[in-house]
Amino acid sequence: MNEVLTVIQETEILGKKIKVYDNIETPLFLASDVADWIEHSQTSKMVKSVDDDEKLMGTLFLSGQNRDAWFLTEDGLYEVCMQSRKPIAKKMKKEIKKYLKSIRLTGAAIPHGREQEMVNYYFSSLSSDLQGKIVNELIEKNKELQTFYDDLMNTEGLMQMNTVAKELGIGEYTLFAYLRGKKVLFYDKDMVNVPYERFRKEGKFAVKETPCHDGKIRSVTYSTKKGLDYIRKLLRKDGYYDIPIVS
Structure with a gap:
């Protein structure tokens, strides 16, 4: 059975609800979502146009059931954007690229400084003490990831x-x-x-x-x-x- 993929980041770009799945370093995008973003009327046709290395069949948990669906990699997303003649497609590619870059600069999927905001939104039902612990863990994780990538990369980014x-x-x-x-x-x-x-x-x-x-x-x-x-x-x-x- 395929791994059940979950949303790790959501935002709105050009009036479209953008969901990022799996992880921020090698993100996946639900093909049907992508078709909607770039105004492509046939999701299956769009998926066929993508290289095999840039798409995969994943599993979503919807309405109490696991459902298989096509996902595109980041390169696959950019590929269909470049293939499209719709004006919104090129704009969408540019904005999503900018969005992912801004997230990666923090070394984590939660932008630095917005940990409390995220916890308030997603864990509002938890006690204030538990929320505080989650916030502190996220802040520490962000620091660890940033330090890790700083050490990993040399001054030329190699x-x-x-x-x-x-x-x-x-x-x-x-x-x-x-x-x-x-x-x-x-x-x-x-x-x-x-x-x-x-x-x-x-x-x-x-x-x-x-x-x-x-x-x-x-x-x-x-x-x-x-x-x-x-x-x-x-x-x-x-x-x-x-x-x-x-x-």
Whole structure:
């Protein structure tokens, strides 16, 4: 059975109610919602136009029952927005991109400074003491996540692949072999793992020429945060994790 997906963030953009599912680092969007946002009259046709890597069948809990439904990844959402001729589609892409970026800057799905507001809205029935504990936990979690990503990224926003492997809970050599198998990386003339040009252009990876101990200059592959999220999504899709990854 598919994992039951839940809403982790809601807002209103361009007069449309926007729901974000699963987690903020690799968010999912209900395909029928997306069709409504960009005024697409045929959800099934829209879903067919999306690459297989950018859509998945998930489970929602509605009206007391689990129901299967199509979801789009963030890239899948942007893909259908770019395909659409509706004026609202391009605007929607721009605004959702801006919205997700503003959330990620805090390192969590709850914007920094709005923890109390969120608790008041969603947990109004709880005692004030319990609400206070939840607020404090959210504030502390936001701080921890921000510190984590600050440490993870270097000044150029790049991560070494061994750091990526540790974050994903997989051995570095296993990760390289996996990414070669997925046609994300390949061996260059020096037998160094480097990304295909497509993934560089998409901002998922970067390659730096780095001096080595033997005096030679070799290519070294780095991942961006977008690349980390992309690898995590691939691993999850291929069943590398027995439980959902919490970002």
